[in-house]
Amino acid sequence: MRFAWIDLREVPRPQLQAVVDAAVHTRMAGVVSADAELLGTLPPTVTRVLVPGGPASASAAAPAPKKEAKDSGPAKDSGQPKDAGQPKDPKPGIDVLLRTFTTQDDLDALAAHHRDATGTPVAGFIDVRDDRTLQLSCAGALVLPYTVIHFADPTKIPLEIVLAAAEPGEGELVTVVESLEEAAIVFDVLERGSDGILYGPRGADEVFALARLLEATTPQLQLSTLTVESIRHVGLGDRVCVDTCSHFEEDEGILVGSYSSGFVLCCSETHPLPYMPTRPFRVNAGALHSYTLGPDNRTHYLSEVGSGMALLAVGADGRTRRVVVGRAKLESRPLLEIRTHAEDGRLVSLTVQDDWHVRVLGPGGKVLNVTELQPGDELLGYLAADKRHVGLPIGEFCKEV
Template identity: 50%
Template sequence: MPETTTIVTDRITPLTAAAPASREGHFAWLDLRGIGADALAPIVQAALHHRIDGLLSDDPAVFEGLPPTVRRILVLDEPAVDGFPYDDVDLVVVNDRAHLTSPHVGHTPDRGVHVVVSDAPTLQEACEVVREVPWTLLTFTDPTKIPLEIVIAAAENSGGRTVTTVTDVEDAGIVKLVLEHGSDGLLLAPRSADDVVKVARIVEHEAEKLELCELVVDAIEHIGIGDRACIDTCSLLDKDEGCLVGSFSTGMFLSCSETHPLPYMPTRPFRWNAAAVHSYVLGPENRTRYVSELKAGFPILAVRSDGSVREVRIGRVKIEKRPLLSINATTPDGRSINVITQDDWHVRLLGPGGSVNNVTELRKGDRLLGYVPREARHVGLPITEFCDER
């Protein structure tokens, strides 16, 4: 829950209070200053529709008629005059921390300070402010993210929330991930309603989870030489983490990362020895790609044995000729699916409970973990149509 404060001389002492609460995880604010009248209405409507956390302006008239589901943030260059209307404002952000002592700011529901970080002294100020006030709005003049990392570290366990100004939607995605946690909030000046939709997707915090199922092995066959791919990611993978691959769009197998010890070589905790080059691999937004299409920088889904999912980026795809092994299995609804892997003991598939199964030791009746999409695929996209894969 956000906090309000009482003033002790020129310092701020955080106290728990019943201010409007942000949704858990990351959130977005939109900067409405400078947006023309024609663009303002569709941007505000998009913000309400996509549950944007806050709208920021230096004109309180912008907030008239807005529902309480959106946080209304007023930016003040100077302390307010007597009689300033705060009825439609949830949070006041001042551009000078000294103005927090103004009685016209002190009676507002919630308060914050905007700090422009351009050098070492202003970075120090940001680190102090983030531990003193409930909300710190940050603007960085240089493109490096190191100052933001320092402020995020200073804010740890302080109870204060950071909101960082971003230049565009791409920058928003980067700022969200700084120091893994990222800035709590992102402030974007949208150019159109499309920007609102994009930033809403970036801060969407609901963790994706796939419903995995048990596959029963029917047959294993040595099929000779072919091209298989290793997928090296830019992330370190967990022991029960794999990528979903398969010959058919109707069912995929959960391959195991090379995080488990091998007798003749070190582990490669960033790698999946994925499958033959024709295989489908599951990526973000329920889209598949052929293994042969993957390149450095592409996103792919890392899936754990409990079905939890995260996006990782590919650092390299290595395709080599190797002996191949064809594995057929049956899904819970009776469909027959297939994966073709390298025919070697060190290639592994995950089973129930995260069990590790060397492909060359699989036997008929063994159980593996997989994913059974409901739709067929056309150019990697789900589509409801008849599709017979064999």
């Protein structure tokens, strides 16, 4: 389950309280600060992460310089079981101490003492800027409960290396990000992404936007069995092939229908075809007027689908995932209308290219050629409860024929 920690250390003071309130309201997983008193005011629903001694900023170019022993900061005493100036009683309202490690000795100390002298759990922070610190971060990800990493360079290759190295570990990896756009990318690296992110927002609105990003998952759909009523050759028209940036599974496709109330699961070209190579990224979807379903429960006309748009890939068991369109091809072809009905009698219609190579999916992921369909055959589809206006669900009267 991906999560976010909100870094308060560089939030402008006029926005600080609003950011704190937003973090609590949206149930962010954690809040990071150098102010123990501030963290102590937060509810226990938030993981309160203290950077003791006024901390190396997670986005700093290098560890904080050494200070006097009474205020050494995380860069100096990282993970040592006893710290000068460290109170011996547990800190009220602090859940995790975040300490910098820059050497193997630092890491060994952190790993040996998962709790500091106060009894508070300790996590590690490292700034990765070369091969030595990259290897050290990999080692940390294997032994620490939390490893917070700032990558100095914009490439995501070091993150990929840490994710692969951390696979056997039980701890959680938290990646520092500079923007919401970067957060979305970090969550997708190697398909699994970083467990969490550390982000310093400029205001409360960015906290709410981050909350929406964390909730951006695709739903499990309850597919229905549709029974074919009729198949009719309707003549020449324009149809759309949707080429995505993903490889479809054998039982996956996209949902397409002439009416926004019902869709048929159109098969991808993952299966072998005579005379043609497989194109496992493609769905020969249907006529340009047709609706298809996106990951945000919004429909789009196939005529609107284009490069960069996100659609919903759907499996025969109702599982879904987000796929990005690389290209849409609009070409004139003979068309075939397929009329079906659901168990409740609802009409579900689909118009596709009139060719044996175009296929839809039936129960159990059975692949069916559209030109061989007969009345009584069963297809997989999805029945939408909402009427639509400009693709969005709306509670109004709407009749489609």
